[in-house]
Amino acid sequence: xxxxxxxxxxxxxxxxxxxxxxxxxxxxxxxxxxxxxxxxxxxxxxxxxxxxxxxxxxxxxxxxxxxxxxxxxxxxxxxxxxxxxxxxxxxxxxxxxxxxxxxxxxxxxxxxxxxxxxxxxxxxxxxxxxxxxxxxxxxxxxxxxxxxxxxxxxxxxxxxxxxxxxxxxxxxxxxxxxxxxxxxxxxxxxxxxxxxxxxxxxxxxxxxxxxxxxxxxxxxxxxxxxxxxxxxxxxxxxxxxxxxxxxxxxxxxxxxxxxxxxxxxxxxxxxxxxxxxxxxxxxxxxxxxxxxxxxxxxxxxxxxxxxxxxxxxxxxxxxxxxxxxxxx
Amino acid sequence: xxxxxxxxxxxxxxxxxxxxxxxxxxxxxxxxxxxxxxxxxxxxxxxxxxxxxxxxxxxxxxxxxxxxxxxxxxxxxxxxxxxxxxxxxxxxxxxxxxxxxxxxxxxxxxxxxxxxxxxxxxxxxxxxxxxxxxxxxxxxxxxxxxxxxxxxxxxxxxxxxxxxxxxxxxxxxxxxxxxxxxxxxxxxxxxxxxxxxxxxxxxxxxxxxxxxxxxxxxxxxxxxxxxxxxxxxxxxxxxxxxxxxxxxxxxxxxxxxxxxxxxxxxxxxxxxxxxxxxxxxxxxxxxxxxxxxxxxxxxxxxxxxxxxxxxxxxxxxxxxxxxxxxxx
DNA sequence: TTGTAGGCGTTATCAC
DNA sequence: GTGATAACGCCTACAA
Numbered sequence: 133x134x135x136x137x138x139x140x141x142x143x144x145x146x147x148x149x150x151x152x153x154x155x156x157x158x159x160x161x162x163x164x165x166x167x168x169x170x171x172x173x174x175x176x177x178x179x180x181x182x183x184x185x186x187x188x189x190x191x192x193x194x195x196x197x198x199x200x201x202x203x204x205x206x207x208x209x210x211x212x213x214x215x216x217x218x219x220x221x222x223x224x225x226x227x228x229x230x231x232x233x234x235x236x237x238x239x240x241x242x243x244x245x246x247x248x249x250x251x252x253x254x255x256x257x258x259x260x261x262x263x264x265x266x267x268x269x270x271x272x273x274x275x276x277x278x279x280x281x282x283x284x285x286x287x288x289x290x291x292x293x294x295x296x297x298x299x300x301x302x303x304x305x306x307x308x309x310x311x312x313x314x315x316x317x318x319x320x321x322x323x324x325x326x327x328x329x330x331x332x333x334x335x336x337x338x339x340x341x342x343x344x345x346x347x348x349x350x351x352x353x354x355x356x357x358x359x360x361x362x363x364x365x366x367x368x369x370x371x372x373x374x375x376x377x378x379x380x381x382x383x384x385x386x387x388x389x390x391x392x393x394x395x396x397x398x399x400x401x402x403x404x405x406x407x408x409x410x411x412x413x414x415x416x417x418x419x420x421x422x423x424x425x426x427x428x429x430x431x432x433x434x435x436x437x438x439x440x441x442x443x444x445x446x447x448x449x450x451x452x453x454x455x456x457x458x459x460x
Numbered sequence: 461x462x463x464x465x466x467x468x469x470x471x472x473x474x475x476x477x478x479x480x481x482x483x484x485x486x487x488x489x490x491x492x493x494x495x496x497x498x499x500x501x502x503x504x505x506x507x508x509x510x511x512x513x514x515x516x517x518x519x520x521x522x523x524x525x526x527x528x529x530x531x532x533x534x535x536x537x538x539x540x541x542x543x544x545x546x547x548x549x550x551x552x553x554x555x556x557x558x559x560x561x562x563x564x565x566x567x568x569x570x571x572x573x574x575x576x577x578x579x580x581x582x583x584x585x586x587x588x589x590x591x592x593x594x595x596x597x598x599x600x601x602x603x604x605x606x607x608x609x610x611x612x613x614x615x616x617x618x619x620x621x622x623x624x625x626x627x628x629x630x631x632x633x634x635x636x637x638x639x640x641x642x643x644x645x646x647x648x649x650x651x652x653x654x655x656x657x658x659x660x661x662x663x664x665x666x667x668x669x670x671x672x673x674x675x676x677x678x679x680x681x682x683x684x685x686x687x688x689x690x691x692x693x694x695x696x697x698x699x700x701x702x703x704x705x706x707x708x709x710x711x712x713x714x715x716x717x718x719x720x721x722x723x724x725x726x727x728x729x730x731x732x733x734x735x736x737x738x739x740x741x742x743x744x745x746x747x748x749x750x751x752x753x754x755x756x757x758x759x760x761x762x763x764x765x766x767x768x769x770x771x772x773x774x775x776x777x778x779x780x781x782x783x784x785x786x787x788x
Numbered sequence: 789t790t791g792t793a794g795g796c797g798t799t800a801t802c803a804c
Numbered sequence: 805g806t807g808a809t810a811a812c813g814c815c816t817a818c819a820a
Contacts, residue, residue, distance in 0.1 A: 135797055146807045151799055159805050181573040182519065183797035185510035186812050193553075200539060207535045211528060214556050223553050223575070225521075228542050245509040247551070353740055379736075386740055408707075409737065412681055412714055463813055474791045479815060487789050511813035514796050792819075803808080 134175035143171040154179060185246075193223045194433060195248040197239065199231045199255050204407045205377075205422065209254055209276070212426035220434050222249075233257045243269045249437045252429055253277065256320075271436035271443050275429035278321055278447070285446040287429045289420055291322050294452040295329035298402050298418040299374055303337045305460055307372035307400055310334065313347040313359045313384070314376030323376075330374055345370050356383015363399075364391060372400035372460065378410040378417055385413055385459060400460040416460040419453045462503035471499040482507060513574075521551045522761060523567065523576040527559045527583045532735045533705075533750070537582055537604070540754035548762050550577075561585045571597045577765045580757055581605065584648075599764035599771050603757035606649055606775070613774040615757045617748055619650050622780040623657035626730050626746045627702055631665045633788055635700035635728055637673070638662065641687045641712070642704030644676040651704075658702055673698045684711015691727075692719060700728035700788065706738040706745055713741055713787060728788040744788040747781045 136154075140147045145164060152160050153168040160168075171177070185191050196213055198206040214224045225248055229236040236257045242248045243266050250271040253263075260281040263272060267284070274286040302310055312330055316323050334341055344366055347359040356379065363369060363384075375381040381403030388399050395401060403410050406419035428448055436443045464482075468475045473492060480488050481496040488496075499505075513519050524541055526534040542552045553576055557564040564585045570576045571594050578599040581591075588609040591600060595612070602614040630638055640658055644651050662669055672694055675687040684707065691697060691712075703709040709731030716727050723729060731738050734747035756776055764771045 136799095137797080147798080148800090148807055148809095149805085152806090155799080161805070164806085178569070178572045180514075180797050181575045182510060182513035182517075183812090184799080186508075186514050186796090186814090187798045187800085189510075189812075191510065201529065201542070202532065202535045202539045204530065204532070207530045210554070211530045211556065214529070214554055218556075223570075225551050226538070226542055226554050228539065228546075241506070242551070244506045247509045353736055382740055408681055409740075412710055412737075412741070461813095464815095465813080475814080476791060476816080477789090480790090483815080489789070492790085508813050511796090512815085514798090514812090515814045515816090517796075790820085792817105794815105794817090796814090798812085799810105800812105801808105801810085804806085 133180075134177040136177075136179070138175055139168065139171045139177050142175060143167045189246070190437070191247060191249050192221060193225055193248045194430075194437075195225045195227050195239065195242050195251050197227045197229055197236065197251065197253045197255065199229055201226060201228060204409070205405055205420075206254060208407075208422045209426045212423050213252065213430050216427050216430040217434075220430075222434065229255065229257060231255075231257060237262060240266050243272075250433050252433055267442065271433060273429050273433045273436070273443070275425050276322075280321070283445050284443050285432050285448065287425050287432065287448040287450070289425070289452060290449050291325035292329035292332070294404070294418050294420070295326040295374065296333045297329075297452055297454050298404070299330045299333035301416070301454055301456070302372045302374065302400060302402060302460060303333060303339065305372075305400065308337075308339050309345070309368075309370045309372070310339070310341070311345040311347065311363060311370035311373040312341070313350050313356075313373050313380060315351045316348040326376060342368065344368075347373075350376065350380045353379045353383040353386070356380040356385075357387045360384045360387035360391070364388075364393075370399075372396075372402070374402055376404050378403035378405045378407045378413075378415060381415050381417070381459070382409055382413045385415065396458065396460050402460055406455050410455070410457070414458045416457045417455050419455050421450050421453070424450055461508070462505040464505075464507070466503055467496065467499045467505050470503060471495045517574070518765070519575060519577050520549060521553055521576045522758075522765075523553045523555050523570050523579050525555045525557055525564065525567065525579065525581045525583065527557055529554060529556060532737070533733055533748075534582060536735075536750045537754045540751050541580065541758050544755050544758040545762075548758075550762065557583065557585060559583075559585060565590060568594050571600075578761050580761055595770065599761060601757050601761045601764070601771065603753055604650075608649070611773050612771050613760050613776065615753050615760065615776040615778070617753070617780060618777050619653035620657035620660070622732070622746050622748070623654040623702065624661045625657075625780055625782050626732070627658045627661035629744070629782055629784070630700045630702065630728060630730060630788060631661060631667065633700075633728065636665075636667050637696075637698045637700070638667070638669070639673040639675065639691060639698035639701040640669070641675040641678050641684075641691075641701050641708055643679045654704060670696065672696075678704065678708045678711075681707045681711040681714070684708040684713075685715045688712045688715035688719070692716075692721075698727075700724075700730070702730055704732050706731035706733045706735045706741075706743060709743050709745070709787070710737055710741045713743065724786065724788050730788055734783050738783070738785070742786045744785045745783050747783050749778050749781070752778055 227239040256277045260279045278286040278288045403415040403417035406417045410417040555567040584605045588607045606614040606616045731743040731745035734745045738745040
């Protein structure tokens with residue numbers, strides 16, 4: 133491995149000058165610049181990034197927290213973030229928290245030990261107070277999730293509006309008996325807000341909700357199957373279901389189909405996210421602008437790192453869109 | 461930021477002793493160990509990883525190449541790899557090549573500049589000769605893909621066997637007019653082998669293939685739509701289709717359904733991968749043991765890094781499994 | 789069992 | 805314009 137010293141020797145110059153050329157500093161003659169470049173090429177020299185990191189006290193690396201990368205919502209988010217980061221010369225370290233508080237806390241060491249310049253959280257398991265102390269080690273940006281107490285920027289969607297939009301659509305189609313099938317992290321404001329928006333739409337339309345039409349802890353296709361089973365055994369069945377994800381919606385649709393039900397005649401279903409899956413299953417869904425979320429979050433992060441200023445609380449709220457298909 | 465020096469001063473000891481405690485070296489009295497631990501806690505000290513990297517000449521980080529993380533096959537692979545890596549104390553850097561040669565080459569700098577200890581390739585765009593020179597900078601492991609000339613370990617599946625298995629299944633069901641709808645990277649041995657296995661199964665059964673029943677460049681759901689369109693316009697239509705991915709199979713199934721065709725009566729379809737999507741659409745499919753591939757590849761990599769020995773060519777070939785559902 | 793000192797490869801600060 | 809020189813924070817011969 134050639135070092136900067138070797139290059140200097142070969143070019144008959146000092147390390148300083150070589151370093152200047154590498155980092156495109158001014159005050160170097162064209163002549164010497166050429167000499168250095170040539171020496172670098174001959175030695176097949178590349179700057180050692182560990183040394184650079186130590187010297188510059190920064191890593192050009194950003195950690196991204198996701199629960200699981202196989203969840204299409206998060207893989208989409210990460211895909212866009214990686215592209216955006218690469219464009220600006222940053223790498224991404226992938227941290228899968230697996231919805232576990234402890235995992236999430238473990239990864240915080242990355243920031244503390246200076247392995248990354250900053251953290252982007254796309255989901256939050258722990259209380260914000262767990263993150264707070266780490267702010268002194270580098271910037272943190274929250275996206276998708278949000279927390280009232282987080283003293284950092286959050287890029288997110290107004291989930292009240294999103295579920296309101298979806299529910300309103302069902303109501304406009306004439307349904308009055310509407311089920312609600314979502315995950316239900318009690319701690320998560322996303323869950324809370326979705327429910328608020330849902331109830332608000334019902335309320336405005338003067339529609340009643342029954343306790344037995346709430347189905348919780350639904351995250352996956354499998355959960356959708358289970359929810360349909362419960363739903364289909366009710367005496368008084370809902371005519372439509374609002375769901376918290378396209379997977380759940382797809383699961384319900386599939387189970388309904390297998391049971392000989394027709395969608396939307398026997399049961400209308402609305403998904404959330406607008407994943408490719410939704411198009412495939414012809415599901416009406418509430419689209420989240422994932423690309424925009426990812427880009428904005430990454431931009432905020434890179435700005436923060438480069439400005440070397442601590443970030444303050446700030447909310448970037450993006451709009452939803454309803455994608456109408458044949459499941460409603 | 462406290463350094464090892466600060467801790468030493470506070471504990472009234474030398475840097476060496478502190479370092480010994482941190483790295484769990486022998487020959488330190490319990491007494492001093494306690495002193496050091498306490499000082500570390502009081503100062504909220506954490507070793508700086510950039511300095512460690514420089515000193516130890518290793519990064520505890522591994523780069524994983526994928527075309528796109530949103531492709532479920534690859535996100536599954538990465539999910540398992542990240543878990544496995546974390547278990548062994550390694551981080552993962554995500555490199556999306558976007559199926560582009562240049563992107564792929566760019567990321568090679570990571571190895572050269574010592575930002576990662578090794579590279580795992582899950583897809584290969586460039587000729588192996590592009591990678592070869594980088595072997596002197598660290599280990600490379602290939603998985604999923606394989607190349608005859610690669611002088612490193614490859615963990616992969618015998619794709620001839622996989623497509624043979626799927627095709628044989630179709631033949632056993634009584635279909636004699638079978639279409640073939642896959643991607644077709646000419647350079648990729650995966651494509652070539654799949655085709656060999658397909659033709660072999662036909663050949664053994666004495667079945668004829670028509671040129672017009674080959675549909676290439678099919679990777680996505682959208683491509684499945686397009687393939688179905690072409691297929692449905694043929695005078696002599698195949699009764700069954702072998703596909704190279706569940707997405708394509710799903711696309712065909714959806715398009716067929718929309719056109720009023722029945723699956724498998726009017727057209728039988730077999731997918732590849734056994735993604736969640738396949739279960740949802742009730743697709744028969746050839747399952748690839750992704751977990752095993754990922755784990756084996758990661759283990760090979762970590763062993764190579766720790767042994768500090770260059771890797772040699774080696775093939776780990778894993779078996780397929782047929783998952784039978786209602787699309788055939 | 790503990791401490792001293794040098795160096796990993798860069799870059800920033802001064803002099804010249 | 806260019807070149808010494810001193811850090812960045814850690815680990816590890818070697819010495820004591």
